[in-house]
Amino acid sequence: MSEIAARSCVPCQHQVLVGHFCSRKWREKLNRHERQCHALSVPKLKKPFIKNQMxxxxxxxxxxxxxxxxxxxxxxxxxxxxxxxxxxxxxxxxxxxxxxxxxxxxxxxxxxxxxxxxxxxxxxxxxxxxxxxxxxxxxxxxxxxxxxxxxxxxxxxxxxxxxxxxxxxxxxxxxxxxxxxxxxxxxxxxxxxxxxxxxxxxxxxxxxxxxxxxxxxxxxxxxxxxxxxxxxxxxxxxxxxxxxxxxxxxxxxx
The missing domain is CATH 3.30.530.20 (START domain)
Incomplete structure (x- = not known):
């Protein structure tokens, strides 16, 4: 139970099986998961719509x-x-x-x-x-x-x-x-x-x-x-x- 609790406190980008870290497939999955979490944590910036009135x-x-x-x-x-x-x-x-x-x-x-x-x-x-x-x-x-x-x-x-x-x-x-x-x-x-x-x-x-x-x-x-x-x-x-x-x-x- 203590191990499960510890894992639940790990940030989302690290919630993967440790034993699979050496696998290329899982490394790619990890990188993709990190990008997704980062995108959720940082609000998207809207492209400014500049209207040059002058x-x-x-x-x-x-x-x-x-x-x-x-x-x-x-x-x-x-x-x-x-x-x-x-x-x-x-x-x-x-x-x-x-x-x-x-x-x-x-x-x-x-x-x-x-x-x-x-x-x-x-x-x-x-x-x-x-x-x-x-x-x-x-x-x-x-x-x-x-x-x-x-x-x-x-x-x-x-x-x-x-x-x-x-x-x-x-x-x-x-x-x-x-x-x-x-x-x-x-x-x-x-x-x-x-x-x-x-x-x-x-x-x-x-x-x-x-x-x-x-x-x-x-x-x-x-x-x-x-x-x-x-x-x-x-x-x-x-x-x-x-x-x-x-x-x-x-x-x-x-």
């Missing part, structure tokens, strides 16, 4: 434009020299002095015109950098190395104004990159440029309820309008100012 409610919209128009240069007043005067070029593209402020030699802060998106109105404030590059070094993608001078435009910082907390996105990213350059590789010189704008943000709950097939065309139309407005300024204001630049050059040489 990823589900994120949205990205983009728009891109190119410009390719004739450029008439004058001896002694090349477009390369004009691009070197970055404050002048900036003023030609953004003529409203009340909405811009020069921060340093290469950077400006701009209070952009209000953007209407669905039932929201937002006033973006961006800090833009203009840099001249030459010799094919570190040119933006798509600009041939043979180009003598490139003006690179890049938005480096931004913030949104005019949104209540309930409409403020938890994450927001604005990317604006552009390039402007004279292309003299053909028979006639051409003014070429490219501008790409990307917006990514996590939708606030109010906007997340609006279907994507409603949001997307509206957002793309807004971006397309901004990019096309920039293109018009390059094609008109910038060329008009370059014409003045050419007229001023002979006076400067006197």
């Amino acid at each position: 990823a589900m409610n994120s949205a990205t919209y983009s728009s891109r434009m190119t410009t390719d128009i004739p450029l008439y240069e004058s001896p002694g007043a090349s477009f390369d020299g004009y691009l070197e005067d970055k404050p002048r070029v900036f003023k030609a593209i953004f003529p409203d002095k009340g909405r811009s402020q020069q921060l340093n030699e290469e950077e400006w802060r701009i209070q952009m015109l209000p953007i209407n998106f669905l039932f929201l109105t937002v006033w973006p404030v961006v800090e833009m950098r203009l840099r001249c590059k030459s010799g094919g070094r570190d040119y933006p993608p798509g600009v041939p190395e043979e180009i003598t001078k490139v003006l690179e435009l890049d938005v480096i910082r931004w913030k949104l104004q005019g949104l209540d907390d309930i409409f403020q996105p938890s994450q927001f990213s604005l990317g604006v990159k552009g390039a402007l350059y004279p292309d003299r590789r053909g028979v006639r010189t051409r003014l070429k440029g490219q501008l790409e704008m990307n917006i990514s943000f996590v939708l606030p709950p109010v906007l997340a309820m609006i279907p994507e097939n409603v949001r997307k065309p509206v957002a793309e139309k807004v971006l397309r309008g901004l990019v096309e407005n920039m293109k018009r300024k390059v094609n008109s204001s910038l060329l008009a100012d370059y014409s003045k630049f050419k007229q001023e050059k002979p006076k400067n040489r006197v």
Whole structure:
């Protein structure tokens, strides 16, 4: 009786006949029995079902434009020299002095015109950098190395104004990159440029309820309008100012 009682107190993985321990069959049985007991003693962990709400409610919209128009240069007043005067070029593209402020030699802060998106109105404030590059070094993608001078435009910082907390996105990213350059590789010189704008943000709950097939065309139309407005300024204001630049050059040489 004492032997039976002793055996009943042994843990379940050891309740086998001792005389059969040398048997391979019983060793396998023992191992299997141990795994079963261990599985019963340790509660099963449920696989976590992670639902990334932020990823589900994120949205990205983009728009891109190119410009390719004739450029008439004058001896002694090349477009390369004009691009070197970055404050002048900036003023030609953004003529409203009340909405811009020069921060340093290469950077400006701009209070952009209000953007209407669905039932929201937002006033973006961006800090833009203009840099001249030459010799094919570190040119933006798509600009041939043979180009003598490139003006690179890049938005480096931004913030949104005019949104209540309930409409403020938890994450927001604005990317604006552009390039402007004279292309003299053909028979006639051409003014070429490219501008790409990307917006990514996590939708606030109010906007997340609006279907994507409603949001997307509206957002793309807004971006397309901004990019096309920039293109018009390059094609008109910038060329008009370059014409003045050419007229001023002979006076400067006197």
